[in-house]
Amino acid sequence: MKKDYYSILGISKSATETEIKKAYRKIALKYHPDKNPNNKSAEAKFKEAAEAYDVLSNKEKREIYDRYGHEGLKGQAGYNARASDIQDIFENFGDIFGEGGFGSFFGGSRSQQRSYTKKGSDLRIVIKLTLAEIAKGTTKKIKIKRYSECKKCNGNGSKDGxxxxxxxxxxxxxxxxxxxxTMIGQFATESxxxxxxxxGRIxxxxxxxxxxxxxxxxxxxxxxNIPAGLQENAHLVMHKMGNYPIGGGVPGNLIINVEEIPHPILNRDGNNIYCELNISLIEACVGCEKEIATVTGKVKIKIKSGTQAGSILRLRGKGMPSDYGTGEQLVNIKVYIPQKLTKEEKEKLESLRNSENFKPKNLNSKRDSKSFFDHVKSMF
Ligand SMILES: [Zn+2]
Ligand SMILES: [Zn+2]
Structure with missing residues (x-):
């Protein structure tokens, strides 16, 4: 009996594409014929792994294999004839970790497989998530309506299957x-x-x-399952969770489009979060503590005395998580200038008019202020 492809690569049935590649790469490098000259058992292991990888890395073939086992792949693309030529495999070694896989290399006639590989239609749904949910990742329970395989006939439509x-x-x-x-010769068309x-069956x-x-x-x-830090406009694919095709085959996929629910205060750009914070003139002068929203909940931040309007506070680690680290939240400080003053308030401020510390100082050079302006402009 032929060995199970999953156990050849030492992976589970639910292994992801990356796990399959990784497992294969490990075995292929270990049993590489260059490293094991004249070692028949290494060669056999190498070929076995290549065959398993050929099938499991190809979505169509993997689906057939999952459903029908080795039997389902019979007549597929003449694998064995080519696999004996190890040189051939290695000429394609560079390819196998790319997008194309072994597809073209082992690509034979697919038409003969049509009756096996009929695929159901994909199902599309939209899930709306808050920034907090995207930041932390979440699990959503969703009711889906789809066409499933009829259990009575195992999807083939005949009485008792x-x-x-x-x-x-x-x-x-x-x-x-x-x-x-035709004028220029004979053409064969397949329909x-x-x-x-x-x-193929009646x-x-x-x-x-x-x-x-x-x-x-x-x-x-x-x-x-929504992983943490999903990119904007990302979609998730759940394989085989779409519609089952009429008359049997493999189900389509469930495609989940993720929509971001706009946050009242926070704006996302990639992995960074932007917001504005309005403080009073007094708070800007003498400093204060403020509570501010982040994607992971409210945090308290300190505003130093003498904080300038338009300055940017960086809250490290308060952005979106990603493979390259977590982004930051950038807080643009605005200082509110009162538009109405009572007589009393005006008098109090008047008393400070000639105070030395209230006279504007050139805090930034011309060049600095320009680059700062560009910096802010690029962010908002
Ligand atoms: Zn039925
Ligand atoms: Zn027919």
């Missing part, structure tokens, strides 16, 4: 070939077989639960 016969129009391939003669709608006795569709509408309450 068994009353199927091979379509004789397409011999079970789901596709028909047509040769067209979906209409007799069986591309399924239902002789339909399933009583779902008609012939193989799908039933369902409502599920699912947990959606």
């Amino acid at each position: 068994s009353a199927l016969k091979v379509c004789n129009k397409c011999n079970g391939t789901g596709t028909v070939r047509k040769i067209t003669n 979906i077989c209409h007799s069986c709608s591309g399924k 239902i002789t006795s339909p399933c009583l639960s779902c008609g012939e569709q193989g799908i039933v509408p369902t409502e599920e309450l699912i947990d959606i």
Whole structure:
């Protein structure tokens, strides 16, 4: 019996793309034929891992494998013939960690697989999150309505899941070939077989639960894990949580678009948070303590005496978390100048008019103030 691809790579069935790559890279480097000359068992292990990686790193093939095992991949792309040529694999070694994977290398005719790989439609939902939820990460319970596999017939639409016969129009391939003669030669076109709608099988006795569709509408309450620090306009994909296709196949994906609920005070730009804080003239002069909102709750900040209007306070670590560290919150200080004064207030201020300390000083040179202005402008 053939060994399970997941156990060959030493990973779980739910391994992510990155985990698969990592596991494969480790094994491939260990059993690399250059490192193990004339070692037949290393070579075998190397090939085995390459084959497992070829399948598990390809979304389509992995889905087939998960559903049908080794059996489902038979006839797929002539893997074995090519895999014996180790040189060939290594010429493509650079590729395998990139986007393309082994796809083109092992790419054979996919059309013969059409009846297996029918994929259901994707389901899209929007989740609205507060900045606090995005900052900390959260789990949302969401009710999704989708088409699921009919359990009575295992999604194939026939009574008890068994009353199927091979379509004789397409011999079970789901596709028909047509040769067209033109001025410049013959063309072969392949199209979906209409007799069986591309399924390759004809239902002789339909399933009583779902008609012939193989799908039933369902409502599920699912947990959606939102990782901390999600980028703006990010979307999450939950594989196989979309609609199940009519007549069997693999479900589509659930695509979750994350929308940010605007915060009344805080603005996000990448990993940084911006806000304004209005303080009074007195507070600017003698200093104060203020409470201010952050994405992780309110914090107290100290405003030093002599704080200038337009200065920026940096609250380190109060921005959004990311792989490159947590951003900061930048607080733009505004000083409120009273617009109405009583006679008494005016007199008190008048008494300070000629006070030496109240006379403006050139605190910044011309160049400094300009770069400061540009700095502020770029932030708001
Ligand atoms: Zn059914
Ligand atoms: Zn057919």
